[in-house]
Amino acid sequence: MLHLIWFSSHNKYDECKITELKSLLHIFGYEDEGEALLNDRDKHKGEVFVKVNLPEDIDWKSVISRSVLIKGIIQVWSEGTTYDEVLNDLLKKEHLFSSNLEDKKWRFHFNSFGKMVSQNDKVKKMEHFKIILDKYPKVDLSSPEVELSLLEEYDQGNLGILKKIFFGKSMALRKNNKTLVYRRNDEGHMINDVRTKKTQLAWWIHYSLNKRPVLGPTTTDNELAFLMCNIAKVKAGHIVLDPFVGSGGLLITSSIFNAICVGNDIDIRLLKGYKIAYLNPHMQHKSRNKNIFENFLHYDLSLPEILVSDNSKPVWNAFHKPWVDAIVTDPPYGNRATVRICLRNTRTGAPAEGDNSDGEDGGDSGESADNRDRCDVGDKSGPGSPPQCDVGDKEGPGPPPQCNIVDRKRVKSLMSTKTVTYSCTAAVKDLLNIASITLVDNGMLVFLLPVQLENLEEEIAILKHDDFFLISYDLQTFTPCSGRLIVSMQRKCRKPSN
Missing domain, CATH: 3.30.2130.30 (VC0802-like)
Known part of the structure; x- marks a missing residue:
């Protein structure tokens, strides 16, 4: 018909x-x-x-x-x-x-x-x-x-x-359609029969950023968050992972659809609300807390599981069967938020090369020689791109390796951990590797990718991965020369083991 x-x-x-x-x-x-x-x-x-x-x-x-x-x-x-x-x-x-x-x-x-x-x-x-x-x-x-x-x-x-x-x-x-306000009944089950006073408004207006008690610097737009969850086919009982969770905007949307949410981020300040998040000045607050969980409590949603980790060194278990139904994430980019990885030292208390903590409370990061990991920084090509730098891959005891090509402005102290920026391309590759390990067969990966319109084909080429079907890449234009892609990819079915 x-x-x-x-x-x-x-x-x-x-x-x-x-x-x-x-x-x-x-x-x-x-x-x-x-x-x-x-x-x-x-x-x-x-x-x-x-x-x-x-x-x-x-x-x-x-x-x-x-x-x-x-x-x-x-x-x-x-x-x-x-x-x-x-x-x-x-x-x-x-x-x-x-x-x-x-x-x-x-x-x-x-x-x-x-x-x-x-x-x-x-x-x-x-x-x-x-x-x-x-x-x-x-x-x-x-x-x-x-x-x-x-x-x-x-x-x-x-x-x-x-x-x-x-x-x-x-x-x-x-x-x-009624404007829905998701609540919980006495048994803990979600109900959706509560109406707001202004029923002529679209149902997602209730979850707008200006109606949340805690605001972050780069929270994903409300409509876009719901769009991404719809494209990822998130539904009740699904396990949803956000490897760049930040202030938790995408997990709030997933929780509204009754998903089980897990997230991680390298910046503990975002998760705890230190110095970055702030309270909505147009609301009355029961608490002065500014951590990632406050918005979930405000909407009476299930709290997510959150941990601090570096996506360039995934912490997720790869030995058991895949467990994530969908990955929905917005990797940081731009001036207000950058992709960062840990800068490892080989000696406890040794300062990182080019340390620039910007006056924040943070200590020196360090590890024993037995626990050193390799950290590849920057795989971006083109003029103005940072060169590749291997930080902390030295065999045997001794002083930490010097890396003079790490730009001083790129090194930052996040609480007690030194971090350094690396390219968006490297972050996408790390994201695809994490998704390949954790996603179930036919699971969805949906994320945002900044692009230069004149190099659009080259930007799309980095999305090629042997374990994924590229389903869609919808363009949102910012300026005549830049924009971002709303990318959706589907995990291929794994070959049965003999």
Whole structure:
């Protein structure tokens, strides 16, 4: 059956709409229905209305209940460029009206994209179909059993020119969804029947960053976090890992969907709230704590398991079977947050080369010679990129190796651990290696990758990995020359061991 997917006109995440739709169909058990959608992804760029042939038995209300970019799903009964054309076509399909409206309460919904339509004009347009609808008098605006939809699309190039008219049955509309506030009942189970006062708002507004008690410097955008979890197919009971957990924004979203959350980060200041996080000045606070758990407690969510670790030296057990269903993460990049790894010393108390603690409380890091690890810093190529530096790979006892090519500005003390920046490319490779070890077969890896648009093909090339299928890479543009990819990859099934 032909369905019309009505998407939000979203400037930031328009390219994610088909990826999200396909993933949501998978979540609710319709794995084969969305396979052809990604093949036409370029065709649908900038489109608000997308027509797809999908079965009638899909639970669209469940699909739209989680979607960020879908506004409605319409079962198309007729379409045309003029109202007379649509009416004449519908007169040949009166069986659709009798089977859906006979002895049922119904109402009419009108919406236009590309032009504001006055209330009087809306009524006139709907009355154009009076000859058919007068046979079904049970109109109920408050609690209908069936809702008919009339949608108009206007040409964006020639403003005011009607491009297309769609008439059909509403399968699900976001405006009918309650604004959900997830809570726990006495048995500890999640419930979602609590409504906020402003029910006209989208359900995810309740979790906006400005409504959280503790704010971090680079927390992932609220809408983007929900999008990433949808693309990762996160659902109840899944184990979700965020290797760059930071202030925990992505794990909050995963917890809302009842996932079991685990995260790690190299910067203990973010996890503890030292000097970086701050309390929301527009809220009253029961506690002055600024650690990563405060926002989870505020929303009455299950607390995640958090540890401090370096992703270049994974701590995850690789000897037992894979245990992570999805990895959803936002690696740090830019001026406010950089990717860092531990700078190892071979002698306790020995200062790191180029130490620059920026006045923070932190001690010297050190290890015995028997516990030294190799730390490869920087594999970035091109002008201005830091050269590669191996820190702490010296055989035998003695003073720590000198590494004069480590830029002083890149070395930093995080509490008692010296760290140094390294390239985003190296961080992505470490992330792929962690995902390869920990993800279950067909598990999803979703992350953000900053790119230079002029080198887009080269940037995408680093995503190649023998253990993963590259599912999608949706571009969000920041400037004419830069942006970031919302990358989704799927773990290949492992070969059975003999």
